[in-house]
Amino acid sequence: MRLGKAPRAEETGAFVQCQNCRKTLFRKEFEEALLVCPSCGHHHRLSGMGRIDATFDPDSFHEIDRELSSLDPLEFPEYREKLEGAMKKTGMNDPIVSGTAQLEGILVSVAVSDFSFMGGSMGSVAGEKITRTLERAASGGMPAIIFCATGGARMQEGLLSLMQMAKTTAAVQRCREAGVPFICIFTDPTMAGVLASYASVADVIIAEPKALVGFAGARVSKQAQVVKAPDDFQTAEFVLKSGMIDRIVPRREMRSTLARLVRMLGGGMT
Numbered sequence: 001m002r003l004g005k006a007p008r009a010e011e012t013g014a015f016v017q018c019q020n021c022r023k024t025l026f027r028k029e030f031e032e033a034l035l036v037c038p039s040c041g042h043h044h045r046l047s048g049m050g051r052i053d054a055t056f057d058p059d060s061f062h063e064i065d066r067e068l069s070s071l072d073p074l075e076f077p078e079y080r081e082k083l084e085g086a087m088k089k090t091g092m093n094d095p096i097v098s099g100t101a102q103l104e105g106i107l108v109s110v111a112v113s114d115f116s117f118m119g120g121s122m123g124s125v126a127g128e129k130i131t132r133t134l135e136r137a138a139s140g141g142m143p144a145i146i147f148c149a150t151g152g153a154r155m156q157e158g159l160l161s162l163m164q165m166a167k168t169t170a171a172v173q174r175c176r177e178a179g180v181p182f183i184c185i186f187t188d189p190t191m192a193g194v195l196a197s198y199a200s201v202a203d204v205i206i207a208e209p210k211a212l213v214g215f216a217g218a219r220v221s222k223q224a225q226v227v228k229a230p231d232d233f234q235t236a237e238f239v240l241k242s243g244m245i246d247r248i249v250p251r252r253e254m255r256s257t258l259a260r261l262v263r264m265l266g267g268g269m270t
């Protein structure tokens with residue numbers, strides 16, 4: 001299973017250290033638990049392919065649009081270098097991995113964001129891949145499932161990046177008109193321009209435990225607050241209480257929960 005780089009630091013061979021409780025864990029056990037700490041339950045970030053392996057039927061993923069990669073339309077300082085660095089580091093062309101996969105035998109249109117590629121930011125390529133994922137669902141009569149892990153829109157592409165918010169949201173409407181369900185999963189973090197566009201208008205919204213969910217980052221929101229926000233502000237648990245999401249689902253239950261949902265909502269072809 002390609003779970004991706006688990007905890008950044010203190011990795012030594014057979015052991016890893018939990019980023020939250022700092023306990024030393026057996027790597028094998030940790031990977032079998034899909035990078036969830038068996039001691040404190042902290043959900044570490046998965047890579048895009050790791051998420052696909054952890055969620056969908058083995059060997060059922062068919063990647064589409066892998067070749068799409070961002071240009072530098074505004075000639076933004078250092079953007080090209082950052083892009084090339086991210087490509088080299090991750091072996092990907094963009095944070096979004098998209099295609100089709102099977103979920104307990106049901107064919108679904110999927111997109112997964114990988115935070116390790118420029119913070120999962122949505123530029124024109126990410127927006128296009130999300131749009132195509134939703135359009136494939138609509139035209140193929142498949143449920144759409146999208147996992148978010150993002151800091152928001154990609155500032156180096158300016159307005160072209162912000163335009164993706166409208167484009168992806170319009171694509172959700174196409175799913176609605178075709179009568180196919182769209183399920184969105186907020187993983188840590190789901191922020192800003194992505195939260196404020198297609199992600200928030202899904203038919204069903206699920207979050208992983210303790211995922212950071214919000215519009216502005218913590219520092220900016222603190223400066224803008226007139227009254228003090230609760231301590232758990234911008235967590236999955238807080239936004240569940242306020243009705244913004246439907247459910248929090250631990251990673252080990254994600255596959256069966258999604259499969260149940262797509263069957264209930266009239267999911268797709270096999």
Ligand SMILES: [Zn+2]
Nearest residue numbers: 018021037040
């Ligand atoms: Zn832990």
